[in-house]
Amino acid sequence: MTDLMISAEGLSKRFGAVRALDKVNFQVNRGEIVGFLGPNGAGKSTTMRILTCFISPSLGQAKVHGHDVFDEPLEVRKKIGYLPQRAPLYTDMNAYEYLQFAAGVRGLDASTFKSRLRKVVEVCGLAQALGKDIQTLSHGYRQRVGLAQALIHDPPILILDEPTSDLDPNEKAEVIRYIKEIGKDRTILLSTHNLAEVEEACARAIIVSKGRVVADGPLDEIRGKSGRSRYTVVFNEKANGKSGAPPTATEVQDALAELDEAKGVRELPTDEREHKFELTSPEDTDLRPDIFSLAVDKGWTMLELRRDTQSLDAVFRELTRGDEKLDRGERWARASDDNDDDDFDDEDDEDDDQDDQDEDEGPDEPEDDEPEEDEAEEEDDDDDDDDDDDKEKD
Numbered sequence: 287m288t289d290l291m292i293s294a295e296g297l298s299k300r301f302g303a304v305r306a307l308d309k310v311n312f313q314v315n316r317g318e319i320v321g322f323l324g325p326n327g328a329g330k331s332t333t334m335r336i337l338t339c340f341i342s343p344s345l346g347q348a349k350v351h352g353h354d355v356f357d358e359p360l361e362v363r364k365k366i367g368y369l370p371q372r373a374p375l376y377t378d379m380n381a382y383e384y385l386q387f388a389a390g391v392r393g394l395d396a397s398t399f400k401s402r403l404r405k406v407v408e409v410c411g412l413a414q415a416l417g418k419d420i421q422t423l424s425h426g427y428r429q430r431v432g433l434a435q436a437l438i439h440d441p442p443i444l445i446l447d448e449p450t451s452d453l454d455p456n457e458k459a460e461v462i463r464y465i466k467e468i469g470k471d472r473t474i475l476l477s478t479h480n481l482a483e484v485e486e487a488c489a490r491a492i493i494v495s496k497g498r499v500v501a502d503g504p505l506d507e508i509r510g511k512s513g514r515s516r517y518t519v520v521f522n523e524k525a526n527g528k529s530g531a532p533p534t535a536t537e538v539q540d541a542l543a544e545l546d547e548a549k550g551v552r553e554l555p556t557d558e559r560e561h562k563f564e565l566t567s568p569e570d571t572d573l574r575p576d577i578f579s580l581a582v583d584k585g586w587t588m589l590e591l592r593r594d595t596q597s598l599d600a601v602f603r604e605l606t607r608g609d610e611k612l613d614r615g616e617r618w619a620r621a622s623d624d625n626d627d628d629d630f631d632d633e634d635d636e637d638d639d640q641d642d643q644d645e646d647e648g649p650d651e652p653e654d655d656e657p658e659e660d661e662a663e664e665e666d667d668d669d670d671d672d673d674d675d676d677k678e679k680d
């Protein structure tokens with residue numbers, strides 16, 4: 287059996303004038319927990335909704351467990367557990383009834399439901415919550431019920447759209463713990479804005495920005511994408527230097543900025559006994575000897591010197607810079623100017639023809655089809671602006 291669990295090939299999605307996805311390509315293999323990152327509006331939920339058959343792509347193809355999401359949605363749904371970004375949950379049921387309902391929708395018989403229930407209650411820590419009305423549960427517990435719902439039919443693949451958003455730090459940590467547990471024998475695509483969670487749960491991340499994949503790989507590789515190293519250096523603010531006086535912050539700042547290849551020198555907050563600075567250099571340069579020599583020359587007491595690759599956070603900001611300000615609907619006509627200056631761009635931008643063709647599809651008109659059972663269950667009520675596209679899939 288193949289190890290390829292999810293594949294997206296040239297996925298594009300347009301909502302009227304807004305191009306939500308532009309030729310997104312990626313693959314996820316069996317057993318991976320992949321972080322799916324990007325600023326607000328980058329296209330994460332849109333991708334996930336395509337993969338879970340809630341909406342269809344304007345162009346491109348997606349397969350889940352070898353089944354095409356457009357041609358074989360029922361097969362896809364059997365293989366996938368999905369926690370939507372705003373899980374509706376039926377709040378007038380208790381957690382047990384809701385999970386029973388979710389199992390029924392997926393065609394589980396009573397005895398399979400019983401044994402699966404035992405398992406998901408254990409994995410998601412739901413024993414205390416099972417008899418309680420969902421509307422009385424805390425947000426964290428609701429998310430656990432949402433996870434349990436996604437797991438009830440024992441799918442090999444999970445698509446989790448911001449499962450920890452709005453949770454307090456303790457609940458976040460719990461949910462991530464459950465996800466790691468669940469991920470031991472499953473493939474998971476996990477979207478989140480919390481990069482620490484990605485560091486904790488995922489070995490690999492895909493970063494999307496403006497509807498495009500801008501980075502995809504092991505976290506170490508992504509951290510290295512910025513091509514820069516980051517240094518933290520701390521000097522004692524009280525000890526006298528060679529000049530006979532302790533260094534001032536400006537002196538330190540100016541001296542560091544004068545080093546060859548040093549960039550972005552800035553002071554970091556610290557207590558009154560230290561000057562703490564951060565700076566960067568190209569990755570293939572090592573400024574540590576220069577910083578050390580500087581300290582010796584000046585007679586400054588160095589308390590700390592550290593060199594790291596850039597943090598995931600810094601790389602994320604660099605790769606997705608400007609995304610949040612972009613009105614993609616209007617900017618689209620100007621194609622991909624923004625992306626031409628980065629290394630992660632897709633090779634082709636000759637898609638004017640394709641754009642026209644896309645537009646010819648017209649707006650995403652609702653068809654008169656009934657949403658399938660799962661849709662009614664997972665994504666039904668609370669989200670007016672999503673209604674259009676929920677109905678578009680035929």
Ligand SMILES: Nc1ncnc2c1ncn2[C@@H]1O[C@H](COP(=O)(O)OP(=O)(O)OP(=O)(O)O)[C@@H](O)[C@H]1O
Nearest residue numbers: 301304306325326327328329330331332671672675
């Ligand atoms: N049903 C819809 N109708 C119109 N535009 C939509 C619809 N769904 C998404 N969009 C637009 O598509 C773009 C991508 O949205 P999407 O929800 O996929 O982003 P996201 O990466 O999940 O963001 P967030 O982090 O805020 O959840 C946005 O510009 C959004 O406004």
Ligand SMILES: [Mg+2]
Nearest residue numbers: 330331332371
């Ligand atoms: Mg989203």
